Each structure stands twice: as C-alpha cells, then as structure tokens.
Amino acid sequence: MYSRQSLTYLFVIMAIIVVLLSLWLSNRLVKELADEERRKIEIWAMATESMLMDEEMDMSLVLRILESNTTIPIILYDKSSGKLTPRNIKLPEEDAESYLQIKIVEFGRRHDPIALLEMNQLLYYDDSHTLKTLQLYPYWQLLVIALFTGLAFFALNRSQRAERDRVWVGLSKETAHQLGTPISSLTAWMEYMKLKEIDPQLLTEIDKDVSRLQMITERFSKIGSITGLKPEDLRGVIRRSVAYLEKRVSGAIVFNMRFPEHPVIVDLNEPLFGWVIENIVKNGVDAMQGEGIITFEISEKGKMIHLDISDTGKGLHKSKFKKIFSPGYTTKDRGWGLGLTLVERIVEENHKGEIFVRRSEPGKGTTFRIQLRKN
Incomplete structure (x- = not known):
C-alpha cells in the first residue's frame, strides 16, 4: 500500500506532467498560428506589390486580399x-509619426520585416490580438491549475488534521475516563493505609504518585477542550516540573537553568505545559542514554519569550528536524512516537506558541526552542 507521502508525490508528479503537456501543446498551437499569420502577411505583401506593378491583374481579387x-x-x-502607412493600428491624436516609429522598432524585434523589392518598401507586422491572447493562455492556465492544486492540498490537509484531531480528542478523553476509576480506588486505599501503622515517608511518596496520576488524567481530559490560561512565572513552572523529574531519572543527569533574575510572566496552563517539559526532557534523557546535561535557557526578544531546552545526546540530522513531530515517528524500540506530536499540539494550539528544533548535530546534542508571547 502506498503511504500518504508517496501518494502526495505521485499527485505532484502527475500535475507537473499535465502542466508540461499543456505547455507543449499550447506552444505548438501558437507556433502554427504564428506561421499562418506570416503566410497571410506575405500574401498581402505580394498582393500589394502586384496591384501596383501589374496593371492586368484582377483588381477585385487583389482588393479582396x-x-x-x-x-x-x-x-x-x-x-x-520615409512614409509610414499603418493598418489595423489605433493611432494617437497627437504625434502619430513618433508613435509609428516606436511601433516599427517593436514589430521588428518580434518578426523580420517582409521586403517588397519592386516597390523599395518594407512591411512590418505584429501578432494579432488572438495570437497574443493564446500566447498568454498557458500561463493563465498554469495559474488556475496551481490555484486549484493549492486549494485541494489545503482542503486535504485540513480534512486530515480534523480527522487526526478527532482521534486525538477521542483517545485522550477515553484515556482520562479509564484512568478515573483506578485512581479513585487508589485514593481510597491511601486513606485506608493512613489509618494503619505504615511508614509515613512511604505513604508520602505513594501519595505523590497518586497525585501525579490525577494530574495526568486532568491533562488528557483537557485535550480538545478550551483550556484556561493564566499568568504564570515560566521559571517556576519549569522548576516544579524538573523537581518532579529529578527523582525519576538517572542520577547521572544534570539539570542546568539559565534564567533571568526577574519574573518571566506568560499565559500558561501549568498541567499541560508541564507535560511539554516532561516529554522533551524524557526524549533528551533517552538520547543521552541516561547520562548527560539538560539545559533550560530563557531569553526575551521584543514581545516574545524564548525557551531553549538543550541536551548532550546523540543529536539529529537536519532532514529529521520536522519529521520528529509527525505522529508515529520514533527512533526508540518502544513507544508510539506520539510524545513530540502531543508537545507540538499543546504549544501551538493550546498556548498559541511555536516549537521547533533550533539546532542539532549528530553526536553533539539537540536544542528545542519554544516561543511564547509575553503576558
């Protein structure tokens, strides 16, 4: 079965073939019509010359020609x-002679003049209005084809995106629904265990994980819904996410934070944006095979806030910069390849921002940039 990308390429190739064939046929038709007009002008020149040089010529036939x-x-x-005699040319009211001199130069560039040797004259001619229109027709045709092709791709892309969104929303809400029951049960068991003589530190850690599950459920339930954004200090959101992750990744992972000293206020939904941080960090940890440095750096430019998240992992080839955000793309043996797709959706649709690979080099790591508007 052809992949969607292969079908797209096939469609583009077929469109190019149709366009090239149309151009070839149009150019051939234009050439044939131009040759026919040349022959007509040559006959007209012969008739003109004959009318003046041969008195026995049938004048009615000549005049008809x-x-x-x-x-x-x-x-x-x-x-x-030096007299200029025009025909089928609309002359200006003033300075007609100069106008005809300009036209002679234009006509001569397009077609070689026809010499009337017996009369010591030259016949200059231009393409007819029909031929000029036909010469422009292929380009108008190209424009229309390009326009309809663009509209078709746009409609197809919107349709595919809408279908993908429905799948995302359905899957997310069903996941949240399925998680709800066991989380409620775990919460009840937590309350029961608190009444027993169980290590309080152990209960605290379990309680944190149950709370984390509740947050994950909340995240899934928000996919496809209108999410409430509120002003948050981006530095604090990152620190809280990293504090949770530090205890759950390898001790050989070092987190660096290069933040401004003043608050960086942006409109965020913290549960969802925390998910973005976690997914990028987990990808970085996998790329570094559990050992390396992850750096968070915040910078400001005009009305935009830039958050750069860098790792010292295996890096990417430039050809993969956009592909990694595609659903199903993964370099790992396990996983569905949906993490960065979800990240892109949360940043762009929920926070009206932008995420992309700022730089990456095989063996030297990767830097993701998230752009958000200032509050």
Missing part, C-alpha cells in the same frame, strides 16, 4: 520617401 486583413497590425515603410 488586401481587405481581408482586419486583425494583424501592419506598417508599410517606404524607403524612398
């Missing part, structure tokens, strides 16, 4: 007198 040209602009130039 001369009067038949109603579409092709011509200028008859007499070398002896």
Whole structure:
C-alpha cells in the first residue's frame, strides 16, 4: 500500500506532467498560428506589390486580399520617401509619426520585416490580438491549475488534521475516563493505609504518585477542550516540573537553568505545559542514554519569550528536524512516537506558541526552542 507521502508525490508528479503537456501543446498551437499569420502577411505583401506593378491583374481579387486583413497590425515603410502607412493600428491624436516609429522598432524585434523589392518598401507586422491572447493562455492556465492544486492540498490537509484531531480528542478523553476509576480506588486505599501503622515517608511518596496520576488524567481530559490560561512565572513552572523529574531519572543527569533574575510572566496552563517539559526532557534523557546535561535557557526578544531546552545526546540530522513531530515517528524500540506530536499540539494550539528544533548535530546534542508571547 502506498503511504500518504508517496501518494502526495505521485499527485505532484502527475500535475507537473499535465502542466508540461499543456505547455507543449499550447506552444505548438501558437507556433502554427504564428506561421499562418506570416503566410497571410506575405500574401498581402505580394498582393500589394502586384496591384501596383501589374496593371492586368484582377483588381477585385487583389482588393479582396488586401481587405481581408482586419486583425494583424501592419506598417508599410517606404524607403524612398520615409512614409509610414499603418493598418489595423489605433493611432494617437497627437504625434502619430513618433508613435509609428516606436511601433516599427517593436514589430521588428518580434518578426523580420517582409521586403517588397519592386516597390523599395518594407512591411512590418505584429501578432494579432488572438495570437497574443493564446500566447498568454498557458500561463493563465498554469495559474488556475496551481490555484486549484493549492486549494485541494489545503482542503486535504485540513480534512486530515480534523480527522487526526478527532482521534486525538477521542483517545485522550477515553484515556482520562479509564484512568478515573483506578485512581479513585487508589485514593481510597491511601486513606485506608493512613489509618494503619505504615511508614509515613512511604505513604508520602505513594501519595505523590497518586497525585501525579490525577494530574495526568486532568491533562488528557483537557485535550480538545478550551483550556484556561493564566499568568504564570515560566521559571517556576519549569522548576516544579524538573523537581518532579529529578527523582525519576538517572542520577547521572544534570539539570542546568539559565534564567533571568526577574519574573518571566506568560499565559500558561501549568498541567499541560508541564507535560511539554516532561516529554522533551524524557526524549533528551533517552538520547543521552541516561547520562548527560539538560539545559533550560530563557531569553526575551521584543514581545516574545524564548525557551531553549538543550541536551548532550546523540543529536539529529537536519532532514529529521520536522519529521520528529509527525505522529508515529520514533527512533526508540518502544513507544508510539506520539510524545513530540502531543508537545507540538499543546504549544501551538493550546498556548498559541511555536516549537521547533533550533539546532542539532549528530553526536553533539539537540536544542528545542519554544516561543511564547509575553503576558
């Protein structure tokens, strides 16, 4: 079965073939019509010359030939007198002679003039209005094809995105629903164990994990819903997320934070944005195989806040910078490849921001940049 990307490439190739074939046919038709107009002008020149040089010529036939040209602009130039005689050309009210001189130059660039040797004259001519329109037709055709192709791709992309969104929302809400029952049961068991003689420190850690499960359930339930954003200090949100992660990753992972001394206020939904931090950190930990440095750096530029998250892992080739956000893409043996897709959705749709790979190099690590508007 063809992949969606392969079908897209096939569609583009077919569209290019259709366009090239259309251009070839149009150019061939234009050339044939141009040759026919040249022959008509040559016949017209012969008729003009014959009318003046051969008195026994059937004048009615000659006049019929001369009067038949109603579409092709011509200028008859007499070398002896310098007189210019136009036909099928709309002359300006003033300075018609200069206008015709300009037209002769234009006509001469497009077509070689036809010499009337017996009369010592040159016949200059231009393409008819029909031929000029036909010459432009392929480009208008290209524009229309490009427009409809673009609209088709846009509609297809929107349709696929809407379908993907429905799957995301359905899966997320069903996950939240399924998690609700065991979490309620765990909460009840926690209250029961607090009444027994059990190590309080152990109960505290279990309680933290139950609270974490409740937060995860809340995150899933918010996917597809209108999320409430409120002003938060970005530094605090990151510190709280990292504090949770530090106890659950390898001790060989070092977290560095380069933050401004003043509060960095942005509109956030902390449970969802914390999910973004966790997913990126977990990807970095996997890329570093449990040992290395993860650095958080906040900078400001105009009305934008930039959060750079860097790791010292195996890095990426430039060709993968956009692909890693695609659903199903993963370099790990396990997992569904949905983590960074979810991150992109939360940043761009829930927080109206942007996330991308700022830089990466195989063997030297990766830096993700998240851009958010200031509060």
